[in-house]
Amino acid sequence: xxxxxxxxxxxxxxxxxxxxxxxxxxxxxxxxxxxxxxxxxxxxxxxxxxxxxxxxxxxxxxxxxxxxxxxxxxxxxxxxxxxxxxxxxxxxxxxxxxxxxxxxxxxxx
Amino acid sequence: xxxxxxxxxxxxxxxxxxxxxxxxxxxxxxxxxxxxxxxxxxxxxxxxxxxxxxxxxxxxxxxxxxxxxxxxxxxxxxxxxxxxxxxxxxxxxxxxxxxxxxxxxxxxxxxxxxxxxxxxxxxxxxxxxxxxxxxxxxxxxxxxxxxxxxxxxxxxxxxxxxxxxxxxxxxxxxxxxxxxxxxxxxxxxxxxxxxxxxxxxxxxxxxxxxxxxxxxxxxxxxxxxxxxxxxxxxxxxxxxxxxxxxxxxxxxxxxxxxxxxxxxxxxxxxxxxxxxxxxxxxxxxxxxxxxxxxxxxxxxxxxxxxxxxxxxxxxxxxxxxxxxxxxxxxxxxxxxxxxxxxxxxxxxxxxxxxxxxxxxxxxxxxxxxxxxxxxxxxxxxxxxxxxxxxxxxxxxxxxxxxxxxxxxxxxxxxxxxxxxxxxxxxxxxxxxxxxxxxxxxxxxxxxxxxxxxxxxxxxxxxxxxxxxxxxxxxxxxxxxxxxxxxxxxxxxxxxxxxxxxxxxxxxxxxxxxxxxxxxxxxxxxxxxxxxxxxxxxxxxxxxxxxxxxxxxxxxxxxxxxxxxxxxxxxxxxxxxxxxxxxxxxxxxxxxxxxxxxxxxxxxxxxxxxxxxxxxxxxxxxxxxxxxxxxxxxxxxxxxxxxxxxxxxxxxxxxxxxxxxxxxxxxxxxxxxxxxxxxxxxxxxxxxxxxxxxxxxxxxxxxxxxxxxxxxxxxxxxxxxxxxxxxxxxxxxxxxxxxxxxxxxxxxxxxxxxxxxxxxxxxxxxxxxxxxxxxxxxxxxxxxxxxxxxxxxxxxx
Numbered sequence: 001x002x003x004x005x006x007x008x009x010x011x012x013x014x015x016x017x018x019x020x021x022x023x024x025x026x027x028x029x030x031x032x033x034x035x036x037x038x039x040x041x042x043x044x045x046x047x048x049x050x051x052x053x054x055x056x057x058x059x060x061x062x063x064x065x066x067x068x069x070x071x072x073x074x075x076x077x078x079x080x081x082x083x084x085x086x087x088x089x090x091x092x093x094x095x096x097x098x099x100x101x102x103x104x105x106x107x108x109x
Numbered sequence: 110x111x112x113x114x115x116x117x118x119x120x121x122x123x124x125x126x127x128x129x130x131x132x133x134x135x136x137x138x139x140x141x142x143x144x145x146x147x148x149x150x151x152x153x154x155x156x157x158x159x160x161x162x163x164x165x166x167x168x169x170x171x172x173x174x175x176x177x178x179x180x181x182x183x184x185x186x187x188x189x190x191x192x193x194x195x196x197x198x199x200x201x202x203x204x205x206x207x208x209x210x211x212x213x214x215x216x217x218x219x220x221x222x223x224x225x226x227x228x229x230x231x232x233x234x235x236x237x238x239x240x241x242x243x244x245x246x247x248x249x250x251x252x253x254x255x256x257x258x259x260x261x262x263x264x265x266x267x268x269x270x271x272x273x274x275x276x277x278x279x280x281x282x283x284x285x286x287x288x289x290x291x292x293x294x295x296x297x298x299x300x301x302x303x304x305x306x307x308x309x310x311x312x313x314x315x316x317x318x319x320x321x322x323x324x325x326x327x328x329x330x331x332x333x334x335x336x337x338x339x340x341x342x343x344x345x346x347x348x349x350x351x352x353x354x355x356x357x358x359x360x361x362x363x364x365x366x367x368x369x370x371x372x373x374x375x376x377x378x379x380x381x382x383x384x385x386x387x388x389x390x391x392x393x394x395x396x397x398x399x400x401x402x403x404x405x406x407x408x409x410x411x412x413x414x415x416x417x418x419x420x421x422x423x424x425x426x427x428x429x430x431x432x433x434x435x436x437x438x439x440x441x442x443x444x445x446x447x448x449x450x451x452x453x454x455x456x457x458x459x460x461x462x463x464x465x466x467x468x469x470x471x472x473x474x475x476x477x478x479x480x481x482x483x484x485x486x487x488x489x490x491x492x493x494x495x496x497x498x499x500x501x502x503x504x505x506x507x508x509x510x511x512x513x514x515x516x517x518x519x520x521x522x523x524x525x526x527x528x529x530x531x532x533x534x535x536x537x538x539x540x541x542x543x544x545x546x547x548x549x550x551x552x553x554x555x556x557x558x559x560x561x562x563x564x565x566x567x568x569x570x571x572x573x574x575x576x577x578x579x580x581x582x583x584x585x586x587x588x589x590x591x592x593x594x595x596x597x598x599x600x601x602x603x604x605x606x607x608x609x610x611x612x613x614x615x616x617x618x619x620x621x622x623x624x625x626x627x628x629x630x631x632x633x634x635x636x637x638x639x640x641x642x643x644x645x646x647x648x649x650x651x652x653x654x655x656x657x658x659x660x661x662x663x664x665x666x667x668x669x670x671x672x673x674x675x676x677x678x679x680x681x682x683x684x685x686x687x688x689x690x691x692x693x694x695x696x697x698x699x700x701x702x703x704x705x706x707x708x709x710x711x712x713x714x715x716x717x718x719x720x721x722x723x724x725x726x727x728x729x730x731x732x733x734x735x736x737x738x739x740x741x742x743x744x745x746x747x748x749x750x751x752x753x754x755x756x757x758x759x760x761x762x763x764x765x766x767x768x769x770x771x772x773x774x775x776x777x778x779x780x781x782x783x784x785x786x787x788x789x790x791x792x793x794x795x796x797x798x799x800x801x802x803x804x805x806x807x808x809x810x811x812x813x814x815x816x817x818x819x820x821x822x823x824x825x826x827x828x829x830x831x832x833x834x835x836x837x838x839x840x841x842x843x844x845x846x847x848x849x850x851x852x853x854x855x856x857x858x859x860x861x862x863x864x865x866x867x868x869x870x871x872x873x874x875x876x877x878x879x880x881x882x883x884x885x886x887x888x889x890x891x892x893x894x895x896x897x898x899x900x901x902x903x904x905x
Contacts, residue, residue: 079443082443082445083433083440084415084416084419084445085422085429093430093433094433095437
């Protein structure tokens, strides 16, 4: 299912991108940016409806199962962030993160 | 390559050597570095070595397969025996002795190696430390004597390679450290120069046979003095600890400056221990780590924050990426801080990496932070450090001296446990439970949550009682308060909320009663009323007010009380019953628009009146915030009055009292003190009014009305009935009741807030006063001391 996982920084550059089938990173990168644009559109339209953000999120992520996946991803991401040797803005080079992402993608693919 | 026939001894020997060289456990390829080291240890001229390599096919293949390796070993034996190197000589030479590899076990050898190494380009002072990756490759159980004597050139050449290779083998640990120690007294200086280029590394390298070569190289690169700290750091633990060095081997090298000897010893040890967990931390290392930990964090049970750890480990000059990986491995609980165990693990990994060990993908068992406090180094032999994990990696313990494969096997279990950790951390990190808990806290207290226009006394009932009694003993208005006193007491018993509210209810009741009863305190009546109210509270509020909180103190339901009173009055009053009965249903309807302006108009006046009243009633101080409520009350009363005015004149008196009741009800709703204030104002006003004039212009109209009502009611005998009637009328007429209800709620909430603020202010004041008291006491004590001191003099 998960063919591509990408972590995009605030400045819209990828901190981490990994795709399973092949290394079509560029193509996935485009898709990721497109999806982010969609999110931005929806958020800007939403205003202060914070609750909606959650719905929006789930909507984007399809079924709630993905939410679980996201949680795993997020946990790993926070672990990476916690590393004092990690400079925010660097590409994520953590092996643990890689392995987690790989396992996650493989698990559902 | 022709077939190679090996005798059993040779077979065994070769396989051991191959295993030794097979640092990656490939079982197929011997690491080039190790092989080269081995060959160097064979004390063969370089060209011979090259020839051997060529002959065995490694040069062609580029790597040492098992067959190549065996052939090479055979050729080494051939060469060492003095036979010419020929491919065919592999099998032709009979009774070939086993190839000899010089191990740095012996002092002689070490000296030998030293002699070799002394020439190395590495500083001359480097007495024999340099030898190529010290006997890493070579060390073999005893059969191999690490040859630190590698030819200089080869050694030098090898070094660049060896550092890479050798570190992987056996992080020279204890022997190095030992050597280090031994050297320090004697050869400290010599080491220092080495340390010069890379203090950190040099001692490190020297200490470790294995790392010596690499270290030598590295030391050349690493900056000197700044590394001092690391030097010392490196001195002790790393080398010794990296490998499960046995003291025996270490001791052998005490006199040897060559790292090689140490390394060989180490390696031999290592070999002999056959894949002992290279990640075990020895006591010495552990102690060193602990000391380092203390320099950063004196409390051994405390944490080292990430930033401090970052600074510390950055000193090791490892690349950030590797440090990051080390951190990932060692920060087990992912909390951004290092406990002692985590720190030791991280330190150990750093040392290992410095010595050339590759960082594992998963934290080795022996480095696992101990969930339960186990002895440190004592557990080295013991195992996977985790008692906590002992459950999961059940197989881990067996891997005490695990071969790498077994270690790898145990890792999956550890991974599982780490996953358990992850899940645990996930759970712990998720604040859902916390938030849920927090959210639970909020609504926990229904009393506070719902501000019910319940006249609950804020201040202790006793105080109120006293106040009330004071009032009672005071002037006329004490009378009205008396019932209030009684009432509040009753109310306070049950309600915990606003006393004012209580008073309000008391007011309502009291007003009705006092006015009707000529201010005769009639607790019983009040109680009855209260009970009545209580009885009705269940029903009345439903109509007019939002569902009260469950634990609502019964008597204090102002709203209910008001309504109850209505009913009560309705019950008691015959005339008004109908009206009363009719009225309550009218309550729900929103107040008429006409009412709206009324309350607004009256508000300011009421407020003023309230303020004045509050000023007049010092006891009301805590209730000052209620004036707002009072205003509402008054507004309400005003509105009621307005409404009532429309009614028959006859009703006025009733209305007024009813208004008052409603006002009181609203005030009840509004706030505790408000009711009190109202009460007082009412009391005072009536008192004043009774004199014919309201001394205060502001005295809000409701007060006046109340007075009027009171006046009117006073003469009445059956004030109760009138009161009830009035109340009923007021309530019935309540166009504003619904509004007042809403307002009351808000007012009550506001008053609650105010009261809370008052509470906090008072609490602060209290603390300040206590502080002052303490200070004064201290001063007193100091003065007394001074006095004591002076006394002897005075006596003299």
